[in-house]
Amino acid sequence: MGNIFAARKSVDPNPDPVLMGSHLDTQATGGRFDGVYGVMAGLEVMRVLATHGVDLSARWKWPRGQTEEVHGCACHAGSGVVAEPYAGFRIQAYRQIRQELQGELRAYGYRGTAPARARPFRAMFEAHIEQGPILENLGATIGVVAGIQGAYWFDVTLEGLACHAGPTPMEMRRDPWRAATTIIESAFAIAKTKAPWGRATIGDLKVSPGARNTVPERLVVAVDLRHPEPDVLEEMVAMFREQVAQTSARTNIDARIELIWHMPATRFDTELVGVVDRAAQDLGFNRVPIVSGAGHDSLHTAQFAPTAMIFVPCAGGLSHNEAESATSADLAAGANVLLQSVLCVANN
Ligand SMILES: [Zn+2]
Structure with missing residues (x-):
C-alpha cells in the first residue's frame, strides 16, 4: 500500500512499539497541513529524542500512510487495508485500490516487500489539524479527541x-x-x-x-x-x-x-485519551474534548491497537482547501503534547 515505517532503535527489544504518524497525501484541493502535520510532528518527536539521547524501553515507529485521500472510492486506504480484517466490515473498494496501487507503487519505487498487515502495537498517536472551526471558536489550543463520528x-x-x-x-x-x-x-x-x-x-x-x-x-x-x-x-x-x-x-x-x-463510529482508547488530556494539562494548554467529524487513519489503527488523536486548530476551520493554515505556536503545542503522551506510554 506504500505505507512507510521508520523505526527508532532501542536497547530493549520490546515487542510492542509505540506509533506516531498520519498520511502524506491529501485531496486535489488540499493544503499543506492535513495529514502532513501528523507525520512532521512524529518526526519532530523522534528528532527531540535523538538530540537528547533519550532511550526508551519501547521501540518507536513512525508510519506515514500514503493513501488516506487519493482515491475517490474509499478514504484512508493505506491504514484501511491493514485494518480491514479486524474491522468487522469489508470494503470492496479497498481490494480494488490494493490492486490498482501495485503498478503505481512500482513506478514510483515505493513497492515494498512487507505485507500490509497489522502488527502488535502498544499505542498509536496521530496529531492532526482539526479541519473544523470548534477549537478556534472556543479559543482552545488542543483538542483531546474522544473518537470519530x-x-x-x-x-x-x-x-x-x-x-x-x-x-x-x-x-x-x-x-x-x-x-x-x-x-x-x-x-x-x-x-x-x-x-x-x-x-x-x-x-x-x-x-x-x-x-x-x-x-x-x-x-x-x-x-x-x-x-x-x-x-x-x-x-x-x-x-x-x-x-x-x-x-x-x-x-x-x-x-x-x-x-x-x-x-463505523469509533471511540478511542479511554486510557490513551486520558494520557493526551493529562499531557495537555501538564503543559498548560487550553484543551477541550472533541469528537472528530472527519475520518482519519486512527479510525483504522483503533481496530487493532490502542489509539488516540491530538487536534490543533486550523485557520477558519478550513481544510481540503489550499488556503488551509495553522499557527506555528499551535503546531508546536500539538507536537509537545504528542511527545509527552508517547513518553508517558513508553515509560509505563
Ligand atoms: Zn487527514
Whole structure:
C-alpha cells in the first residue's frame, strides 16, 4: 500500500512499539497541513529524542500512510487495508485500490516487500489539524479527541426518461430532478433533526446525458451521512432510505441506493485519551474534548491497537482547501503534547 515505517532503535527489544504518524497525501484541493502535520510532528518527536539521547524501553515507529485521500472510492486506504480484517466490515473498494496501487507503487519505487498487515502495537498517536472551526471558536489550543463520528457514503441513482426540453409537456415527463430535489432537501432535513451532530452532504452529482435542452435520463447523487452515535446514524440512514423510496414512487422515477463506503463510529482508547488530556494539562494548554467529524487513519489503527488523536486548530476551520493554515505556536503545542503522551506510554 506504500505505507512507510521508520523505526527508532532501542536497547530493549520490546515487542510492542509505540506509533506516531498520519498520511502524506491529501485531496486535489488540499493544503499543506492535513495529514502532513501528523507525520512532521512524529518526526519532530523522534528528532527531540535523538538530540537528547533519550532511550526508551519501547521501540518507536513512525508510519506515514500514503493513501488516506487519493482515491475517490474509499478514504484512508493505506491504514484501511491493514485494518480491514479486524474491522468487522469489508470494503470492496479497498481490494480494488490494493490492486490498482501495485503498478503505481512500482513506478514510483515505493513497492515494498512487507505485507500490509497489522502488527502488535502498544499505542498509536496521530496529531492532526482539526479541519473544523470548534477549537478556534472556543479559543482552545488542543483538542483531546474522544473518537470519530460514523459515516455512510451512498450513490443514489435516479432514472427517468430523456426527452426534449421544448415539445414535452411538463406533466408527461419522467424527470429525475423531480425526485432529486426532494431527496436532497430531505437529506438536509434529516441532518437537522439530529442536530447538532447530524451531517448530510451532497458532494457530487452526475447528470446524463447532461445537455441543456434535454430532460436527463439519469442522475447519480453522491450522499454522505454522519453522526457520532452509531444508533442515531443508523436511524438517519433508515430515514433517508424511506425518503428515497417514497419520493421515487411519487415521482415515477426508478431509484437505486448503492453503499459505497462505511466508516463505523469509533471511540478511542479511554486510557490513551486520558494520557493526551493529562499531557495537555501538564503543559498548560487550553484543551477541550472533541469528537472528530472527519475520518482519519486512527479510525483504522483503533481496530487493532490502542489509539488516540491530538487536534490543533486550523485557520477558519478550513481544510481540503489550499488556503488551509495553522499557527506555528499551535503546531508546536500539538507536537509537545504528542511527545509527552508517547513518553508517558513508553515509560509505563
Ligand atoms: Zn487527514
